[in-house]
Amino acid sequence: MEHALLAESLIIVLASALVIALSVRLGFSPIMGYLATGLLIGPHGLGLLAVTEGTRFLAELGVVLLMFMVGLEFSVPRMMAARSLILGPGLSQVLVTVALVTTGAILLGLHWPAALILGGAVAMSSTAVTLKQLADQDELHSAHGRLAVAMLLFQDLATLPFLVLIDVYGTGSGSAAEALQKIGLATLGLLAIALLSRSALHGILGWIARLRSAELFLLTVLAMALGMAALAHWFGLSLPIGAFLAGMVVGESDFRHQVEDDLRPFRDVLLGLFFFTIGTQIDPLAAAERPAATLAALALFLGLKALVVLFVTLPTPWRGQAGLRSALVLAHGSEFGLLMLSLAARQEGLLPQSLAQPFLMGLVISLALAPLLIQHNGRLAALLWSRGGEGEGEEYERHASDASRSLDNHVILCGCGRVGRLVASVLESAGIPYLAIESEYGQLEHARRRGHRVIFGDASRSRMLDAAGLKRAATVVITFDRRASVEKMLHHIRHTSPAIHVVVSARDDRDQDRFIAAGANAVLAENLAAGLSLGAHTLEAMGLPHEEVSRHIETLRAALHEAPLETLRY
Structure with missing residues (x-):
């Protein structure tokens, strides 16, 4: 039995390495590589192995760590900072998509729990694929x-x-009342655990961190994630839900980023095993026997979701081509959709x-297409936007x-933003006319409140x-950090107004060097500006006269190829 387990593990690792290397080489996500590996060597492919209970258990641990790390992201301050976007278009997109798919599935004769799960699967998009491609x-x-x-x-979060x-309908015996009861229990669990265990867990992590043992810190975090998962299971909830709650608690601490870095290798490997097990469950022949259903599902992931995203942005400042580009970016399925469908x-x-x-x-097909849709979202949006040209924001222009x-x-x-508001304050104090342009609504409101x-x-x-x-302006100041966008702006500014002064x-x-060129x-x-300022203050604190401090700073500024101070005066 030990030799069989070793052989099974070796087959999974070797096949995954080969297929993932090929998928990455072709520009696909590693998730697609794991799915393809499971499909290739699983019972519906070459039949080299069948997934055992041990493999499923390790895959379940991958899901537990995934939900724990998702919970890390949901700190209350972070949610409040982006509440206008998250609770506006974010909430609307999920509710509208779930409502449309669920209603349609029920009308076609599906039981409401299954219909609701299909709606949830369609509503989700891949966080991993989207964030990496956009970055x-x-x-x-x-x-x-x-x-x-x-x-x-x-x-x-949804x-x-x-x-x-x-969980509730896993045995087919759940009722609507039981579903509401368990959802209520999960909500109460969120509040109770956040209130009761926050100080204790933060204190434990702080004490462990002071011992300066990386191994002990990692073991403690794993114990927290698995312990909370086991506690949730004891209360009748699933393991991933408990891990999510633990992640939320740890996410409120000062150790969130360290925990993310420490757990990521474990999560990636075990989660890859989870996607491998999903690949073994996919039966291409069964899907091919129902081509209309497969195409309909693909249309929901690509078409319906894009239309819903576009629709919910109409009453917001992000309507227009920005909304259309977001729709194209999110028009695919997700890891959580795979999780929900496979569990169900x-x-x-x-x-x-x-x-x-x-x-x-x-x-799976929509996930394979996702990198292409995200990569070409700007070009596709320009083609689809009926008003032509650059399309976006004629009203704002x-x-x-x-x-x-x-x-x-x-x-x-x-x-x-923060830097832009400082520049605006300086210009106002000097009586210099200016016009600021901001694309983030939260920053826009903040700036307007400051006048x-x-x-x-x-x-x-x-x-x-x-x-x-632009043709009448004396100076352009660029304060955002998007390399490709800044270079594009600089080329246009120089072409339109060659003599204008531009500060980045x-x-x-x-x-x-690239921006100067x-x-x-x-x-x-x-x-560098912060470092030079800090150095100047340090020299003055050491008793050096102001003139000597200025000489040292200007010498260092020149050595660092910084622009001389005079070029920054208007």
């Missing part, structure tokens, strides 16, 4: 990127009630295989044109810059 494309902080991330955050539903399919009497297989296949009509020899401030002159729009778009009076604020000095007159790296 690679430098679009995480764009308008459509922030909108998509907020929706993903709410989707991850998996909790669906896992409870699968394994529960007797909950989700019939005749329906689960087409939906699993449709979801009119606002920019109206706001800048009386301005001349002014400053265009691109971005009104700054700011309009909503995406300053990285050339038409928005032109509408803000960057997070660090890595892109300084693209047309910036000065690049102020925030980390």
